Amino acid sequence: MPVSGRASIPEATVARLPLYHRCLTDLQAEGRTTVSSEQLADLAGVNAAKVRKDLSHFGSYGTRGVGYDVDHLLVEIASELNLDHDWPCVIVGAGNLGSALASFAGFTNRGFTVVGILDVDPARIGRELGTLTVRHQDDLRDIVDAEHVAIGIIAVPPAAAQDAAGRLVEAGITSILNFAPTVLDVPDGVQVRDVDLAVELQILAFHEQRPARERPAG
Amino acid sequence: MPVSGRASIPEATVARLPLYHRCLTDLQAEGRTTVSSEQLADLAGVNAAKVRKDLSHFGSYGTRGVGYDVDHLLVEIASELNLDHDWPCVIVGAGNLGSALASFAGFTNRGFTVVGILDVDPARIGRELGTLTVRHQDDLRDIVDAEHVAIGIIAVPPAAAQDAAGRLVEAGITSILNFAPTVLDVPDGVQVRDVDLAVELQILAFHEQRPARERPAG
Numbered sequence: 001m002p003v004s005g006r007a008s009i010p011e012a013t014v015a016r017l018p019l020y021h022r023c024l025t026d027l028q029a030e031g032r033t034t035v036s037s038e039q040l041a042d043l044a045g046v047n048a049a050k051v052r053k054d055l056s057h058f059g060s061y062g063t064r065g066v067g068y069d070v071d072h073l074l075v076e077i078a079s080e081l082n083l084d085h086d087w088p089c090v091i092v093g094a095g096n097l098g099s100a101l102a103s104f105a106g107f108t109n110r111g112f113t114v115v116g117i118l119d120v121d122p123a124r125i126g127r128e129l130g131t132l133t134v135r136h137q138d139d140l141r142d143i144v145d146a147e148h149v150a151i152g153i154i155a156v157p158p159a160a161a162q163d164a165a166g167r168l169v170e171a172g173i174t175s176i177l178n179f180a181p182t183v184l185d186v187p188d189g190v191q192v193r194d195v196d197l198a199v200e201l202q203i204l205a206f207h208e209q210r211p212a213r214e215r216p217a218g
Numbered sequence: 219m220p221v222s223g224r225a226s227i228p229e230a231t232v233a234r235l236p237l238y239h240r241c242l243t244d245l246q247a248e249g250r251t252t253v254s255s256e257q258l259a260d261l262a263g264v265n266a267a268k269v270r271k272d273l274s275h276f277g278s279y280g281t282r283g284v285g286y287d288v289d290h291l292l293v294e295i296a297s298e299l300n301l302d303h304d305w306p307c308v309i310v311g312a313g314n315l316g317s318a319l320a321s322f323a324g325f326t327n328r329g330f331t332v333v334g335i336l337d338v339d340p341a342r343i344g345r346e347l348g349t350l351t352v353r354h355q356d357d358l359r360d361i362v363d364a365e366h367v368a369i370g371i372i373a374v375p376p377a378a379a380q381d382a383a384g385r386l387v388e389a390g391i392t393s394i395l396n397f398a399p400t401v402l403d404v405p406d407g408v409q410v411r412d413v414d415l416a417v418e419l420q421i422l423a424f425h426e427q428r429p430a431r432e433r434p435a436g
Contacts, residue, residue: 018420022399045401082423089419100318101415105375106399110416111423150426151419157323175422177415181240181324183263191425193418197319197395198328200411201307201369202236204393205300205329207409208368 009080013054017077019044020054022110024074036067083111089151090143090173092164094119094127094134097179098155103130112151116143137167144171151175158182165192227298231272235295237262238272240328242292254285301329307369308361308391310382312337312345312352315397316373321348330369334361355385362389369393376400383410 009017023043027035037055041048055061055068058080062068078084089107091098094117101107102117118137119125127134135143143149152168154161154176161180168176169190176192178184181199184192227235241261245253255273259266273279273286276298280286296302307325309316312335319325320335336355337343345352353361361367370386372379372394379398386394387408394410396402399417402410 014424015417015421017424018414018417021420022414022417023401043401080424081420082426083420087419087423087426096318096321100314103314104415106414106416107419110399110420112416112419151422175426177418177422181328183241183261191422193422195413195415195418196236196240196324197322197413198324198330199233199236199240200395200413201305201325201330202239202299202301202328203233204369204395204409204411205305206232206235206298208300208305208393 009057013057016044016046016050016054017081019046020051021074021077021081021083024070024077027070028074032070034067035070035073037062040068085111087112087151088115088147088149089113089153090116090118090140090147090149090168091153091155092118092137092140092168093155093157093160094121094124094129095155095157098153099129101153101155101179102132114153115147115149116140118143137164140167141171144173149173151177154178154180154184156180227275231275234262234264234268234272235299237264238269239292239295239299239301242288242295245288246292250288252285253288253291255280258286303329305330305369306333306365306367307331307371308334308336308358308365308367308386309371309373310336310355310358310386311373311375311378312339312342312347313373313375316371317347319371319373319397320350332371333365333367334358336361355382358385359389362391367391369395372396372398372402374398 020040023040037048037051041051058076060073060076089112091102091114098117102114107114116135117129117132118135118140120137124134125136152173154164156164158180161182162184165176165184165186169186174190178192178194181196186192238258241258255266255269259269276294278291278294307330309320309332316335320332325332334353335347335350336353336358338355342352343354370391372382374382376398379400380402383394383402383404387404392408396410396412399414404410
């Protein structure tokens, strides 16, 4: 398992921190001040021992019989995830998916602001998407520089994805979320996360039509 | 690690099978008849030993010096993934994301056909999305029965997600792809895969602003 970050937090823990952050945000909105590892585990859909171990990686142990302080833990996790400031993002590809992502409330209310969306199709350039206007892909560098963009989102067809990645890297982007079903070739120091939505459906399909007793518990 | 399916294929292998399937489909389209584990590994972005181990789970070992037969391996993986027939899917939620998913080419060309999209908002019901018309959520059961739907996709706001899941389960759906950032409570025998797009961005954010030497290799 790759190990990352200041305190050598395991990658699997990193992947769960956003879940804890989401659950704690909900608890805070409900006015809750403390939460036990069991409650947090339940909300996040993992087991309590894992929650305790995950949180111990950055020195959060809670108080016996009381649990964790919701506000404090939220600040700590947000800090670990670098969510204490807003992240400007840019989307390459203004088709159906790119356009939907540009106005996706789930990004904005969790610290990620889409500050630009680009395409090469003249029919799409100039189109208004909420507060954004679709711009030509050649404007990428200008937007990245002006808005201090760190994260690029690729929502183009597979055949155009590698070119989009190259342009993002050239413009100084070091983190890419790739929705195109293709493995991108990027230089060292650039991280890519792939979200292949059909893969998710295929994994579901694998488990369908199996006798119930053979299905995994989780 | 949970173990699943007929031949006890590990869950991590199951998650990689769709990647191999995608790469092999591309190779087949290019007219390639054989592929080595090294080539397939390269295309899928994993290492060759893992490819060999993964494929050995269902008895595919390739031929020394020749590699794997592309057509044969594709049929075998498609059969493992139950992709030898089409999967009708239904989407609950016809907002930006649901609407984009309804016409997402990445689903259709990989065996998943969206046969219905539903909402409760009168302003959305009746709207045309490609060949589909948005229908009222109350029509869910009719669509599931008529089209033999096995997979439901939840694309509603978080507060409505549990209700949507309950309706899908009631209508007989046993596999759910959930885009709402919330942990769903479903009965045994129903499988849920969560795709929280903001989580993907948060994981990228975690690794940003770390010195390059501390970043994970993969």
